Amino acid sequence: MYVSYKWLQDYIDLTDITPEELAEKITKSGIEVDVVKALNEGVSGLVVGHVLQCEPHPNADKLNKCQVHIGEEEPVQIICGAPNVAKGQKVIVAKAGAILPGNFKIKRTKLRGEESNGMICSLQEIGVEGKLVPKEFADGIFVFPDDAQVGVDAMSLLNRDDHVLELDLTPNRSDCLSMLGVAYEVAAILGKNVKIPEVNKQESSEIAADYIRVNVEASEDNPLYVAKVIKNVKIGSSPLWMQARLAAAGIRPHNNVVDITNYVLLEYGQPLHAFDYERLGSEEIVVRRGKNGEVIKTLDDVERTLTNDHLVITNGTEPVAIAGVMGGANSEVQQETTTILLESAYFKGVTVRKASRDLGLRSEASARFEKGVDPNRVRPAIERAAQLIAQYANGEVLAGTVEADCLKIQNAVITITLEKINRVLGTQLTVNEVKNIFAKLQFEAVVENETFTVTVPTRRGDITIEEDLIEEVARLYGYDLLPVTLPIGSSIPGKLSMYQKKRRAVRRYLEGAGLYQAVTYSLTSKQMATQYALELRQPIQLSMPMSEEQSYLRLSIVPQLLEVLKYNLARNNDRVAVYELGSVFLSNEDNQLPEEREHLAGAVTGLWESHPWQGEKKLVDFFVLKGILQVLFAKLGLGNKIEYKQSEMDGLHPGRTASIYLSGKNIGFIGQVHPTVQKEMDLKDTYVFEIAIKDVLEAEAAPLQYELIPKYPSITRDIALVVNYDRTAAELVQVIENAGGKLLKDVNVFDLYEGEHMESGKKSIALSLKYFAPERTLTDEEVTKVHNKVLEALQEKTGAVLRS
Structure with a gap:
């Protein structure tokens, strides 16, 4: 509802309150005012002009040369291109020096050799929306009635020196879909009377x-x-x-x-x-x-x-x-x-x-x-x-x-006690205070033994029960004056559970890592329902689906995220990284509700880093996405409990897919979308993950421990191991960590060789091992002893030998 501040003054005295102040009071009383718009904002120098002469421009077919009286001693010459300009009209004139919307300044100029000292304006040029301009003036200048006085402020004559309050009404407040309804509301807020228009029958x-x-x-x-x-x-x-x-x-x-x-x-x-x-x-x-x-x-x-x-x-x-x-x-x-x-x-x-x-x-x-x-x-x-x-x-x-x-009009009559009003609101209002509020609302109220019998006028059809009256008392008394209390209970109100805190931390981390949150439909097609499912069950079909594409509940979030990527790539947004924390639905026995599980999924494609001034570009790959997950697990205190094992899964690249294990339990996967799927969906190289987030957030994390910064130097030993082709680096790292004991602090893989100088069925993996003791400087003999133990364990458990 758009409310003219000047029009509202016809019904209520607003001389002591500005539009902005009024908007604030209305908002505090329960009806939000979205915008207060000044209709003449940024406009100045507009007057009513009288076109004394109008003749064709000597050097232009579509221009007219006009002599216009603007209330000054001499008329001014204005060149006008409007098709409807004519002699004798009263028009809007922007004088030289005037300002139009958009900070457009009017200057003296020459048009095709003829001097122009201003501008004859259309309504659109002074800020009126085109859809609100009368049809006869839609394609030309506006013409005032003949009795308009020359030289007066055109904006005032057009009632553009006004403010409009945009009310964001809830459906129950239909009474404020009228100026009189708004006047009653404002009168209640300000404690003033409403002036009803007088109707004289003739x-x-x-x-x-x-x-x-x-x-x-x-x-x-x-x-x-x-x-x-x-x-x-x-x-x-x-x-x-x-x-x-x-x-x-x-x-x-x-x-x-x-x-x-x-x-x-x-x-x-x-x-x-x-x-x-x-x-x-x-x-x-x-x-x-x-x-x-x-x-x-x-x-x-x-x-x-x-x-x-x-x-x-x-x-x-x-x-x-x-x-x-x-x-x-x-x-x-x-x-x-x-x-x-x-x-x-x-x-x-x-x-x-x-x-x-x-x-x-x-x-x-x-x-x-x-x-x-x-x-x-x-x-x-x-x-x-x-x-x-x-x-x-x-x-x-x-x-x-x-x-x-045949209409029977009945006013709503509601009875309520003062005790209930105060009990619900937590206030100590008196009978007179409540009665005064009803009087401001112009509700007839009869009081007997602190019990109010209120007759509600028919203009307020939203007031039907006791709670409606309590709300009226609360908003007129002032929401900001209601006492602030906490609910009484066995638990602390408003506190997040540990699960909720961790879930928020996951969102914050992923968004900080550069992924945007996506929210997709839980409904999908039969074909997509079972794709990339962590646990495959019979998909659940809706009894009354909206469409064939939204007829089943999803078992995985990844298919929807791939659709998000496809949509963006089709619109030339070729760097996309999204995640979703949402639900999947697993069927149970017949006639039982499905099991709803919370999953976390992500999908990335395109450039991950681009620094053109340094000539550096980095495409997304498997290890970018794996790195994001590794840091996430570390932030949750689960870094040492997570394992990645190579696996195969329908729809994913057979050599670039891994299952994710938490303390030995399979909780998800990470991998590249299969090339055939990428081609079908017009995707570039795309990497996805999905994990059962509940298992992660409910897992017990190791308590946080602090260590002193080492004061003594560490010793690093690099080794290159020749192993069978099917051996994984993770297996080697596990054996090294178990054998290294307390002195071994870090193990990193830094090279892989599978070239022509390696015998068939073998590969070389190079690792860096760091040893140190926090309380002393290690001797070479101590490190050699532990290092030899590591090499023996590798030989015994993996068949690895040092590369010569």
């Missing part, structure tokens, strides 16, 4: 009932229908102030009659509709359900097919409007219209919503009916509109209204 001697009859067949959908007839209407432009207020609220001005119905809709929150009485085709209005296959062309010139779920307004024969949604083109008010049939009604929200959704047609009217309008404003709104049409369209309002009324 009716002719003719009676409306002589011109129209109303018959409502679908009374459940339309319990109240009110009609008035207005004759001798002159269609034209609405007043400038009204056009400005409509534009500030996001509605495009059309003509005086349509603008008045929209104005009253915004003012009262009650949708209205004006029919051309002469084009109606009968002297009867019949409200009924539509017929299957029935067609109506709406005001947007689109033919729409109706069903018997839709409520329509008819002339007894054919539809002339879709009730609560949009009028029909066959009864639209046009320039030649002289007699108006004005409609105000109470339509059932569910019925309007059904039609709006089915027809894909949403309007300001339907938005209000869906959420609920105030039944007590149906009649005041039509009287207000009739008065404005008489005033600004010279209409003659016929006496009386024609109605079909």
Whole structure:
């Protein structure tokens, strides 16, 4: 809801509060104000000008040379390219030195050899959205009415010296979908009174009932229908102030009659509709359900097919409007219209919503009916509109209204005790304080023995139970004044469990390592459901899937991450690294809920490092991804419990895949996507991993221990071992660590040789071993003794021999 600050002042005194201060108070009371926008922000130097002369530019076909009076001693010459500029017009002039939106400064200049001292502006050029500009000025400059005073501030005359507050309303606060509703809210916040617009009836001697009859067949959908007839209407432009207020609220001005119905809709929150009485085709209005296959062309010139779920307004024969949604083109008010049939009604929200959704047609009217309008404003709104049409369209309002009324209006009456209010809010409010809050809200409240009996006005249809009243007391008292307490219980409130802390640490680490978090669907196709599954079970099929591609619950996250990579690569984003911490679903016995397990998966492709100024590029490979996981496990205190063992898995490269083991238990895999899969998905070299994260986060980590920085030198011995081709480096490292004892502190693999100088079936692995003692300097004899023990163990357990 867009709320004009100047318009709001018609109903409530705001002289002592700025728009920004008002927005803050409204937000603190429970309705969030998203934006406060100054309509004239960054604009200055605009005045009303009078075009005295207008002739073609001597050196340009599409330009005009104008002499314009701007309230100064002498007229100024302005070159204008607008197609609708003409002599005698009152226009918007940006004088030399003026500033337009975007910090665009107007300077004296020459256009095709002719001097130009300013600019004649369109509404778009001064900051009005194109969709809000009246159609007659959409492709040219704006023209003021003839009575506009030359030289005055154009922005003020256009009501652009205003602020608009954008309210982010929740569905229950439909009362604030009107200026009066917002005025009641602001009055309650500020403790002020609301000024209701005065309606003075001036009716002719003719009676409306002589011109129209109303018959409502679908009374459940339309319990109240009110009609008035207005004759001798002159269609034209609405007043400038009204056009400005409509534009500030996001509605495009059309003509005086349509603008008045929209104005009253915004003012009262009650949708209205004006029919051309002469084009109606009968002297009867019949409200009924539509017929299957029935067609109506709406005001947007689109033919729409109706069903018997839709409520329509008819002339007894054919539809002339879709009730609560949009009028029909066959009864639209046009320039030649002289007699108006004005409609105000109470339509059932569910019925309007059904039609709006089915027809894909949403309007300001339907938005209000869906959420609920105030039944007590149906009649005041039509009287207000009739008065404005008489005033600004010279209409003659016929006496009386024609109605079909079976609506029973009942105010909600709620009883609540002071004790409950204070108990729920944790406050010590007195009877008078609570009664004063209800008075500010203009809720009638009777107090007896600290028990309030509150009669809620119909404009607040969201107040139906005791808790609603408590909420009203809390927000008017001030949420920031409510006492702050902690819940009482056996556990400390608000504390993360160790599992949750570790899970957050995982996310932070992976994002710090350069991976972006992805959130993908848990639903997938039958083909993808079992791909890359850590534990293969029968996939679970949905009984009512949205589509074939989302008909099964996933057993692995990796297939979805590959789709993320495919999507990005197809859009030239060739460096992608993503992870997801989500659920997979494993089937149990028949008629049992599936087992939901939390997994962590990642996928990376493209460049990992790129330093063009150093001529350095590094593509992602197996060891980049393995390194990320190794550091993750180390951060969780599990580095010494993790093993990687070469393995094979469908969909992964047979020579670049490893299973991950935690304390001997298989918890996941890491590897390169198989080349055939990469080709099918148009992927480059891609590496993935997936682990059962619950096993990792629940594993007992070794307690953190600190060691003194060594004061004594270490001794390093490098060895090259010849082993059978099927021996892994991990096996050698394991044997070395077991045999090295306390003096061996570090083992690293630094070379692998499989060249022509190596006998068939053998390979050479080079390792670096570091020995030191924290309390003394090691002797060569001590190191040699341990080192020989290591070599003997390698020979005995792996058959490794030193390479000569």
